[in-house]
Amino acid sequence: MPNSSKIRVLEVAVLVETDHSWGRSVVQGIADYCNKFGPWNLLTDPRDYSRRWSLPDRWRGDGIIARISSPLQLEEIVQTGLPTVNVDDVFPNLPHMGHVRTNEAERAQMAVSHFQGRGLKHFAYYAPPSNEYSKECEKAFVAELSEQNLSCHVYKPGYRVTRRIGRDEQHNRVHRWLSNLPRPVAIFAVDARRGRELTEICSMEGISVPDEVAILAADTDDLICGLSSPPLSSISVASQRIGYEAAVMLDAIMRGESCPSEPRLISPNCVIAKQSTDALAIDDAMITKAMRFIQTHAFQGIVVEDILREVPVSRRFLELQFKRYFGRLPAEEIRRLRLERGKELLSQSELSVEAIADACGYAGTTQFGVAFRKRFGQTPLAFRKNLHGS
Known part of the structure; x- marks a missing residue:
């Protein structure tokens, strides 16, 4: 970010509700960016007595990040003439405005x-x-x-x-x-x-x-x-990352760059x-038993041979039935459950990657990292950092 001997504090309105977890996470992502590349003075959740958005008459802003959800709100924002980034898709393709939202x-x-x-x-x-x-x-x-x-x-x-x-x-x-x-x-x-x-x-x-x-x-x-x-x-x-990326985009627009012509789409976490x-809608008792065994023991390092010791069927039959009912092989289901749990722990906890690998049934961080990168295209640490827009 460019340095200046005289730094002016930018005034940014954040028109995102903070009475639910999605909105609070978006605002947290915006605040994270401000703490790193500000200073910005954030006007957060400004609503009048009837809970409608209402920018103060004396407020003189430099930019707006908003969840635009009504024609009236859109009209008021457009009338300000300020650089704006929209973090919702009720109005998905507004011209002359940035867009960051879930893919x-x-x-x-x-x-x-x-x-x-x-x-x-x-x-x-x-x-x-x-x-x-x-x-x-x-x-x-x-x-x-x-x-x-x-x-x-x-x-x-x-x-x-x-x-x-x-x-x-x-x-x-x-x-x-x-x-x-x-x-x-x-x-x-x-x-x-x-x-x-x-x-x-x-x-x-x-x-x-x-x-x-x-x-x-x-x-x-x-x-x-x-x-x-x-x-x-x-x-x-990834609502926190949506907020962070919205702040990145607004900062660029406020510095004179053009609004991106396409929205910035953020992948969901898990x-x-x-x-x-927690249902199994299949009519084969043996396959139901096999799937329940996988769900119960997937994080304990099991392999397909462990399933076959639990259910008296051939490996070929087991694989054919899994492909029929679930569209994947038993080994693929074990791997899917482990990696989805890894994703959840990376996004919902502060556990180390080593602890998460162990909790997901992997022999170590290398094995976990290789499997994670093969499925999701990035390392566990990169995934965690991207959650917060780092």
Whole structure:
């Protein structure tokens, strides 16, 4: 970054809600960048008495980072004429503005792979009409399934975003939709709040989660996912890195560089698997037993021979059945589980790479590092650093 004998503190508004974990992580990423390359004076979460975004009249800013979610908010930001970076996709392709957001195609691939690893063959997407999120997550999920010649049952209640409906009517509409879905079904919910809403409705209506309905949220929230009954599986998106990269982009624009013509897409971290997707939708008792053995012992250094000692079948039969039900071989499933756990521990803990390798069932950091790089294209340390935009 350029040095100057006289450093002016830049005024940057951060129009990102801090009342949920995604927003707080985005703001943390912005703050991390400021601490390294500032100084910036951050105006965070400025809202008026009605909880609407409201920039103070006396504020004289240099730039804005925002989660733009309404036409009114967009109009107010455009009227400022300030360099702006958008960190959401409700308005995905705004001209003269930078964009940093989650790579939806990769998130969809992660969700479908997670469901298919449990033998699930029926899929649905849940997102009631709302201005809080766009259709991009839904489009990517449906497209990923279409590429595999699979269909998706999308929740379409038949009312507009502007209509307000009561809790009971919402419950009844969702229950009717759930009742008409094939079973067992894998449901991808647009966020953790909506995922928990589904678990509550299923509980009230006597629908078993995950045996009849497996639920995965498209983002994670530690509190909401933990309070859900059963605990809610979710996808950990790199929200802190989104904030950091948004700050990098805004800094460049404020220094006179042109807005990038394409959005900066950030890969999601990993699936945080909990009880809401802990299902095995297959009708072969031996293969179910083999998969449960893998899930229980994958991190203890097991190999395929250990599975064959547990289930009395030939290796050829085991491999053919795994390919049929899960689309991968038993050895590939062991490796997938280990590396996904490694990813989760790298992003959710401060454990050393050596400790993580051991926790995932690897003989050492070299073996873990080689396997991790082969699957994800980067070393474990590089992955951890990239989470924070370092």
